[in-house]
């Protein structure tokens with residue numbers, strides 16, 4: 848088992864982000880300056896859904912609850928409330944207009960369309 852498709856490129860404009868549910872887990876997919884990235888969608892501080900926040904032109908995702916800011920590509924915390932760390936980053940691949948979550952980097956892509964927030 849290698850990966851799952853969770854969003855098509857056409858569903859995500861540059862500067863946008865979406866929450867996608869894959870097998871019960873929410874991921875935040877963002878597109879910044881033409882590049883796609885995926886973070887754990889549950890904020891490292893208190894679990895708020897980051898896809899309900901915002902993505903600014905610098906590539907910073909702001910949490911909607913207490914306004915922690917994370918780099919959408921690296922998950923690095925940029926500004927924070929106390930007791931908040933970096934976001935988990937997921938490896939993804941874009942192929943034939945679809946974005947795959949690479950659960951196993953050595954395997955082949957295999958996909959399905961998951962729920963999109």
Ligand code: FES
Pocket residue numbers: 890891892893894895910911912913914915928931
């Ligand atoms: S839940 Fe995100 S900053 Fe508190």
